[in-house]
Amino acid sequence: MDIRYERRNVYKEADEKKTEEIFSYAEGYKKFLDSAKTERDAAEICQKLALERGFTPYKFGEKLKAGDRRYHISHGKTVFLIKAGSEDAAKYGIRIMGAHVDSPRLDLKPHPLYEEKGLAMFKTHYYGGIKKYQWTAMPLALHGVMYKKGGERVDIKVGDDDGDPVFYISDLLPHLSAEQNGLTLSKAIKGESLNALAGTIPEIGAEDEKNAVKANILKLLHDKYGVTEEDFTCSELCLVPAGHARDVGFDRGLISAYAHDDICCAYPEMTALFESVASPHTLVAIFADKEEVGSDGVTGMNSRIILDLLNAVSASIGADPVAARYASLCVSADVTAGYDPNYPDVFDKRNSCFLNGGAAVQKYTGSAGKRSTNDAPAEVMAKIRDILDGENVIWQTGEMGKVDAGGGGTIAKFISYIGIDTVDMGLPVLSMHAPYEIISKADLYEMHLAMKAFCK
Ligand code: MN
Ligand code: MN
Numbered sequence: 001m002d003i004r005y006e007r008r009n010v011y012k013e014a015d016e017k018k019t020e021e022i023f024s025y026a027e028g029y030k031k032f033l034d035s036a037k038t039e040r041d042a043a044e045i046c047q048k049l050a051l052e053r054g055f056t057p058y059k060f061g062e063k064l065k066a067g068d069r070r071y072h073i074s075h076g077k078t079v080f081l082i083k084a085g086s087e088d089a090a091k092y093g094i095r096i097m098g099a100h101v102d103s104p105r106l107d108l109k110p111h112p113l114y115e116e117k118g119l120a121m122f123k124t125h126y127y128g129g130i131k132k133y134q135w136t137a138m139p140l141a142l143h144g145v146m147y148k149k150g151g152e153r154v155d156i157k158v159g160d161d162d163g164d165p166v167f168y169i170s171d172l173l174p175h176l177s178a179e180q181n182g183l184t185l186s187k188a189i190k191g192e193s194l195n196a197l198a199g200t201i202p203e204i205g206a207e208d209e210k211n212a213v214k215a216n217i218l219k220l221l222h223d224k225y226g227v228t229e230e231d232f233t234c235s236e237l238c239l240v241p242a243g244h245a246r247d248v249g250f251d252r253g254l255i256s257a258y259a260h261d262d263i264c265c266a267y268p269e270m271t272a273l274f275e276s277v278a279s280p281h282t283l284v285a286i287f288a289d290k291e292e293v294g295s296d297g298v299t300g301m302n303s304r305i306i307l308d309l310l311n312a313v314s315a316s317i318g319a320d321p322v323a324a325r326y327a328s329l330c331v332s333a334d335v336t337a338g339y340d341p342n343y344p345d346v347f348d349k350r351n352s353c354f355l356n357g358g359a360a361v362q363k364y365t366g367s368a369g370k371r372s373t374n375d376a377p378a379e380v381m382a383k384i385r386d387i388l389d390g391e392n393v394i395w396q397t398g399e400m401g402k403v404d405a406g407g408g409g410t411i412a413k414f415i416s417y418i419g420i421d422t423v424d425m426g427l428p429v430l431s432m433h434a435p436y437e438i439i440s441k442a443d444l445y446e447m448h449l450a451m452k453a454f455c456k
Helices: 016-034 039-052 209-225 229-234 260-275 305-316 321-326 378-390 412-416 441-455
Strands: 069-074 078-083 094-100 105-116 119-127 139-147 153-158 196-199 235-241 246-248 254-257 282-288 329-333 359-362 395-397 421-426 437-440
Touching: 016 254, 016 260, 016 441, 039 069, 039 078, 039 139, 039 260, 039 282, 078 260, 078 305, 094 260, 094 305, 094 412, 094 441, 105 139, 105 209, 105 229, 119 209, 119 235, 139 229, 196 209, 229 235, 254 441, 260 282, 260 329, 260 421, 260 437, 260 441, 282 305, 305 321, 329 378, 329 412, 329 441, 359 378, 359 441, 378 421, 378 441, 412 421, 421 441, 437 441
Parallel strands: 094 282, 094 329, 329 421, 359 395
Antiparallel strands: 069 078, 078 282, 105 119, 105 235, 119 196, 139 153, 139 235, 246 254, 254 437, 359 421
16 A cells, blocks of 8 residues: 555556547547537537437426436526436435536627727627736637517527638737836726727718718628617627637647636536436536626526525435435536646645646635635545545646635535535646636546546
8 A cells, every 4th residue: 555645647547548538538528619618509519419318308396217317408508417316315415517618708798889980899898707918819709699679589609610700809019019018917908998890891871971880780780680789788799719629739638729617527527427327326417607707697506596406306306305415415517727837936836736637626716715615524525535536537636826826716615505515626727717728638538537437
């Protein structure tokens, strides 16, 4: 028995077959990721995959038997995948995996479209924690929905196909940046200057000469989608980075893409639930909305939706809901910071998570003296360790960054609030919340194995 702790590296232990599995799993992930840039996109593709696998919509009040597969979607955004277990949930508990599928981005304002000196622009309001300067001078795609009077929904997705136009927020040329260069990063680009180019060609013969470009855009939108300017007030339109996931490095070990946080956890929990067979535990995988803005709102995990859904599922499988909850275990599946050699000063390298080190279990998150954290009890950590080690999953643990460098939160504290043992687990990420983030294919695969072990 080795009494020392040694960090592991997935590739140092992987044989040829496992390396192949790592790489082929990543291909499925990249495909999923490219079609899951917003929570609505993610819910749609998840629903499609669930339907293909025989899942049917969950009916509140229905009775479920072992192996039954259901899904529930709230407002087209938050998804619950449900698989009924073979044993009494009051004893075995429900195994919950909770990732989020919203990512930092730029939302269009309720009155987004305006014209200034012949340029039509979209006004935006950033969603989630972004570094504003990262969102300028790059191609952006527009994803979302608009509602017409009477409630007809129009889906909009422009900018990801090669033939599509994109949108673009200009940055200042270096030649005229003398003043901007002296500002701090947080002040150099202001929220109100994150306005995206939407068009430049005037409508010939427009009534209002000064707004002829805007008039032309409205005409194009009306011709294509049948929407009016007022319909923007009943819309959710998001500017997200255009393009798709790409391999990084000569060895292709990493993936650069938008929305790894948190699709890189949502995808493994989904694939694990799909692949699980005959689990004694009832399984619930959550694709949550609103995590990036604090989990508030009717589709966020800081709402009654999680409690009500679990109570309903408990009733469906014939278990006492309170007993089931207190016997349950939850992995809050979310990312953490990977150690970044470009910025060693913000890490405690003895307590960091490393790329290729496997699934990253976090006892606590939070900031400023572990504030606002679900600090998983040691007993829960011990249980998770046994689950992961029992299936030889490669995992690591640490903290997001060094003490007082900052911090962050996840949905963990909202699940533990209702009495469920919860621990954070996810992938180490580089450039988290940047338009293009980095993860390791090996960690992604270990996360899938970890979620499979959890579902067993
Ligand atoms: Mn996250
Ligand atoms: Mn995040």
